[in-house]
Amino acid sequence: MSEPITTTDTLAVAQTGSEVSGASASLWSDAWRALRRRVVFWLSVAILLFMGLLAVFPSLFTDRGVNDRCDVRFAKHTPSSWNPFGAGGHPFGFDTHGCDYWAQIVHGARAPMIVGFVVTGIALTLSITLGSLSGYFGRWLDALISRITDIFFGLPLVLGALVILTAFPDHGVWTMSLVLGVLWWPTMTRLMRGQVLSVRDADYVQAARMLGAGDLRIMVRHILPNAVAPVFVYAMLNVGVVIGYEATLDYLGVGLQYPTVSWGLQLSQAQDVFTDHPYLLIYPAVLLTATVLSFLLLGDAVRDALDPKLR
Amino acid sequence: MTNTTDPAPGTPLLQVEDLRVEFRMRGSTVNAVNGLSYTLAEGETLAILGESGSGKSVSAQAVMGILDTPPAYVTGGAVRFRGTELLGLPEKKRRTYRGAHIAMIFQDALSALNPVHRVGDQIAEMLLVHRGMSRGDARKRAIELMERVRIPSAGSRANDYPHQFSGGMRQRVMIAMALALEPDVLIADEPTTALDVTVQAQIMKLLRDLQDEMAMGLILITHDLGVVADVADRIVVMYAGRVVEQAEVRELYARPAHPYTEGLLASVPRVDVRDRALTPIKGSPPNLAAIPSGCPFHPRCPRAREERCPDEVPALRDVTGTGHGSACHYAEEVLGG
């Protein structure tokens, strides 16, 4: 059995040339190999992993719970040293309510992360579904979806969020995510629709159609895999942007409320006492900026890696 | 105007010697041109024949000095115009040769023309910048040039935008632009590949007529063995960034001295011959990031032999004593049939 195969192998090689370039495989594995070599990628991944640990396992970093063992007598006690490792039991000092600031900041990571991912998740799901339907089927469905997108697009995001969140003051993390998610999808939907449109008329889609493939198969096997990459990259950048928005809304006082803790709320509480107690503003600000920036840099690096023209 | 010292008699119009160009990409180096040499005499038509990846277009861009660096780097060799070395020149000096002495036209005329300017203005612009003509004179000259490339009712068409022209007419506009400064060398990179057969015939005829009128040297870069046979005086065949064969046109078609040329001639169908059996060259053109050792053609060559071809790079040598060059260890056998 092995005999005929070897002969055909040599035949094939003789006819078409043996060189099949590289051992590379799909676009994603090519992208991964490009990413592996980039410092920016590893740096942002490391920062995000750390922030992720803060959000998921706060108990790894502090033995206190949320708003746990607070004592007003310690309110605004500055850390004994600027070097967090040399500051004894309370490296970041105490916040305005006398809670251990390190513990509060550790717990403050969860809310922005949840909002960032859930909003992006909602927007991604909506945009992939609506964008695909609208781009692929076109005609009246496209007209309908596009007009609805336009209407939502016309709503200024911050204003829309302000209005809705003010109207429902008792919102928690999840409600807030839902509200932002519903406002967030139009841009991504437009991006997805454009992607689907550009792939829809590709030769390989025509080829599948000529083989008798149905709409579902064409969508799932041919259009989506070739259309979603830029949308995913956008979503990755987006997580950072959403976290920034969440902090902004907290700061403005319409986002999350006590007893929830989040970096945005901490910034908001620090604003009055900033001149006397700058550390109250600096610590959450540094963590927030590092997180947002890491998402943006990560998204950028992935985009570069996925773009074959830059390789 | 550039002040070149009068070249010694016998100096070729354009001489390319051992030109090397590489593309440095993330993680790999693509050797696009690997020691290319040729000369172009006054009034001569030289065809550079090659497939994709042969380095024919890259080498022309290197001669013009319009390669994008990075990723492309000229890593060696010389390009002499009437004896003046161009490669080392500072960009400012180099620019005076571009257009005025050596001009180039491309396959894709639409992307080479600026879509938001009228074609008449685009041609006139060249004259304004390089010749310091007045706006009125430049425009008059632009229309003259458009007439010269046989664009009907040139006067009114000068006010049109590139997209209003058909493919053939756009190619004419580009030729008019290239000729604006009356260059001594015109490099035409696949000028008719994107055009229909009947329009291709028009453009080739135009190029031939213009060359006669203006006594230019013409370098015609193409993959089409038919086009070459019609217009070229001499042919350089490129493979993997090197010259594998060069000869006067009739000699090359009658007596190819390199197995690659031989293979190409045997693999093209002909419109004037019935039931011609085609003998394809096996395999595909090489990957320039991993050019085969020794003779780069040896993995595809039906005449390759173990003892020399995989190890020894064959030099281009005169195999007939009459200037017929071949870079094959066994060129004499190829000549013998």
Next chain:
Amino acid sequence: MADEILQVENLVKHFPLTQGIVFKRQVGQVKAVDGVSFGLRKGETLGLVGESGCGKSTLAKLLMALERPTSGSVRFEDQDVFALSRAELRRLRRRVQMVLQDPYTSLNPRMTVGDIVGEPFAIHGDPEGGRRRRVRELLEVVGLDPDHVNRYPHQFSGGQRQRIGIARALALRPDVIICDEPVSALDVSVQAQVMNLLADLQKEFGLSYVFIAHDLAVVRHISDRVAVMYLGKIVELGDEEQIYDHPTHPYTQALLSAVPVPDPTRQGTPIVLEGDVPSPTNPPSGCRFRTRCWKARDVCATDEPLLQVRAPGGAGDGEDGGTSGSPHPSACHFADEKIVRG
């Protein structure tokens, strides 16, 4: 004819040209295909040549039932393709397949070669002996290494990719393959490989080809019969020898003489046609070629010449006794093998 597997009758496809985004109104139509009739015989290769804009690609899409015609019919084994139900059309897809022009865009870059060639089975059901085995067989048939099933298209050269496309077209054992410029994107040295492969496959599997191309030499090499198209119509139809050695339509004659031949010793000046192909939105009245034709007279502007066999000497005109030793249909009032430039 009984042995014709595919019959095209009076096929017309006009695309409306619209203006405005919200309120669309039709401002004209592109007459891409405008009354084309021909038959494809079992086991033969019918070449369709023409320049860009002659409607050959639209015709290919109509033959594949990817577009619906404005009027006319395509019959496959005496069944009107456009009258079929969805299920029947799916069944038809097994019998008529297509090879596309560009090997770089016709394969899904996210699918492995095995998945691409195996896709027909995923749609129509697995073959006897299993999908994997059949895919390997197919790769072997087209001259590729069957061990490369798990590779992705971008790892192959243009010629190899075109072979993958051919393997996909062969998978369902079709009777007819429409080849739309299958070699024009390939390097010269690779074109012949693919043409020879197509010829071998035809012999082996008894395939019928419609071979669409702009390269007259390629069409001559592979075709038994040839149809020459100009602005949505067939202007001349005959067997390969009739068209290439005894062309009677001035357009065919000009086209042939314009093709450069790789032979520097060949004599004779080509007929260089003036101008460009007119827009298919507003084709000339009467004979569509008359605006570029050196034989054109008043009658050409008023009467449209039909594609028919004409008596030697041309219909209604006995000026120069024709020499057509090989009568075949030609859509010219003055069809004549002799080339007389006026």
